[in-house]
Amino acid sequence: MASAEIAVDRAALFEFLTRMGDNTLILGHRVSEWCGHGPVLEEDIALANTALDLIGQTQLWLGLAGEVEGKGRNADALAFLRDAAAFRNCLLVERPNGDFGQTLMRQFLFDAWHHVVLTALTKSADPRVAEIAAKAVKEAAYHLERSSDLVIRLGDGTDESHARMQRALDDMWSYVGELFISDDADRAVAAAGIAPDPASLKPEWEAIVSEVLREATLKAPTSAYVHKGGRRGVHTEHLGYILADMQFLQRAYPGATW
Amino acid sequence: MATATLPSLDEVWHWLSQVPDPEIPVLSLVDLGIVREVKWDDDTLVVTVTPTYSGCPATGVINLDIERALNAHGVARVRLERQLSPPWTTDWMSAEGREKLRAYGIAPPVDDTAADGRSLALARRLASGSNLTVACPRCGSAQTQKVSQFGSTACKASYRCLSCLEPFDYFKCI
Numbered sequence: 233m234a235s236a237e238i239a240v241d242r243a244a245l246f247e248f249l250t251r252m253g254d255n256t257l258i259l260g261h262r263v264s265e266w267c268g269h270g271p272v273l274e275e276d277i278a279l280a281n282t283a284l285d286l287i288g289q290t291q292l293w294l295g296l297a298g299e300v301e302g303k304g305r306n307a308d309a310l311a312f313l314r315d316a317a318a319f320r321n322c323l324l325v326e327r328p329n330g331d332f333g334q335t336l337m338r339q340f341l342f343d344a345w346h347h348v349v350l351t352a353l354t355k356s357a358d359p360r361v362a363e364i365a366a367k368a369v370k371e372a373a374y375h376l377e378r379s380s381d382l383v384i385r386l387g388d389g390t391d392e393s394h395a396r397m398q399r400a401l402d403d404m405w406s407y408v409g410e411l412f413i414s415d416d417a418d419r420a421v422a423a424a425g426i427a428p429d430p431a432s433l434k435p436e437w438e439a440i441v442s443e444v445l446r447e448a449t450l451k452a453p454t455s456a457y458v459h460k461g462g463r464r465g466v467h468t469e470h471l472g473y474i475l476a477d478m479q480f481l482q483r484a485y486p487g488a489t490w
Numbered sequence: 491m492a493t494a495t496l497p498s499l500d501e502v503w504h505w506l507s508q509v510p511d512p513e514i515p516v517l518s519l520v521d522l523g524i525v526r527e528v529k530w531d532d533d534t535l536v537v538t539v540t541p542t543y544s545g546c547p548a549t550g551v552i553n554l555d556i557e558r559a560l561n562a563h564g565v566a567r568v569r570l571e572r573q574l575s576p577p578w579t580t581d582w583m584s585a586e587g588r589e590k591l592r593a594y595g596i597a598p599p600v601d602d603t604a605a606d607g608r609s610l611a612l613a614r615r616l617a618s619g620s621n622l623t624v625a626c627p628r629c630g631s632a633q634t635q636k637v638s639q640f641g642s643t644a645c646k647a648s649y650r651c652l653s654c655l656e657p658f659d660y661f662k663c664i
Contacts, residue, residue: 274640274648278638284546284644285544288545347607351607370605376605376607
């Protein structure tokens with residue numbers, strides 16, 4: 233452990249790790265809400281499996297975050313016993329599920345970013361970060377393959393599916409920009425070689441997204457407006473409802489196990 | 491316990507090769523390639539296991555099964571360690587394991603076909619049909635079709651055979 237310590241502000245590293253872990257936790261929870269409600273059995277199962285991957289990755293990121301913080305909090309304590317203002321997920325992942333098209337578009341826009349950032353993190357100067365990324369990127373590649381495939385098939389599908397996918401894209405678009413805005417914590421971990429600067433990931437993300445949208449016959453909105461705040465703990469009202477659902481048991485029965 | 495009375499590591503590997511995977515009981519944990527190392531630390535047997543997928547719900551059960559099996563063979567002290575790196579790959583699945591999968595009705599992984607996140611290649615594949623041929627584990631036909639990227643577990647995809655018309659699981663390459 234001591235040998236793996238990198239010369240970086242502990243608080244900045246904790247911030248980075250909770251951002252990674254909270255993104256996968258909240259999206260994993262959102263996607264799991266589909267369990268038993270998918271449009272067809274195969275998609276129901278695919279959604280549940282995607283959610284499981286994301287929750288598994290959360291355990292790794294938040295587990296390391298707790299270790300770095302050094303205050304005795306493990307992944308469960310961070311997931312179940314923090315309030316909304318302490319969550320560092322981007323606003324995109326807390327967007328409501330909407331219809332299947334909305335869920336899928338949110339997933340695709342996230343997967344494209346996720347695959348790019350995880351690929352970069354496999355070269356992290358912190359070996360603990362690099363090994364989590366090396367594990368997660370293989371799963372994220374399957375997520376991206378599935379969501380790209382379905383966005384193309386539904387975008388370039390019937391009039392109805394095309395219209396729904398375009399609406400989903402229009403609705404989600406302004407929530408993505410936040411992922412590419414750097415702050416002091418980002419700059420600190422980037423300077424230490426632990427993670428890439430968020431802004432540096434944008435060209436590659438754009439290349440993936442524009443290619444898939446072109447195949448899907450969908451048009452990216454031209455508006456440059458960006459909703460932001462999630463990465464520093466300022467959330468939409470949706471997060472509170474997610475936490476009420478997700479954290480209820482541990483709040484009502486502290487320490488309950490089964 | 492004196493060192494001389496400890497079972498040999500070969501013996502331990504043999505015992506582990508008889509512990510079935512909880513999700514795919516036809517495969518042992520050794521066939522699956524997730525037991526990375528066994529070693530003695532004084533009189534404690536240290537078993538290093540790597541997860542297949544980070545969210546695989548079988549992980550807890552696997553650890554419990556390993557502990558139980560070794561206890562049953564008289565090893566009193568067992569310590570399980572998790573190793574993330576290098577990440578598990580289906581390349582580590584034994585040839586015997588692949589054959590067992592096929593006989594069980596699950597198509598084994600087709601090497602070098604793991605998803606790589608390159609969507610341009612994906613778009614081209616979609617335009618020309620998939621370049622991945624998964625033979626039907628029942629009739630052997632190459633005329634098969636992917637139904638979904640994920641099957642009954644994250645490690646599998648759903649396929650159907652266009653010749654014998656049976657649905658089947660394909661153990662994805664990762």
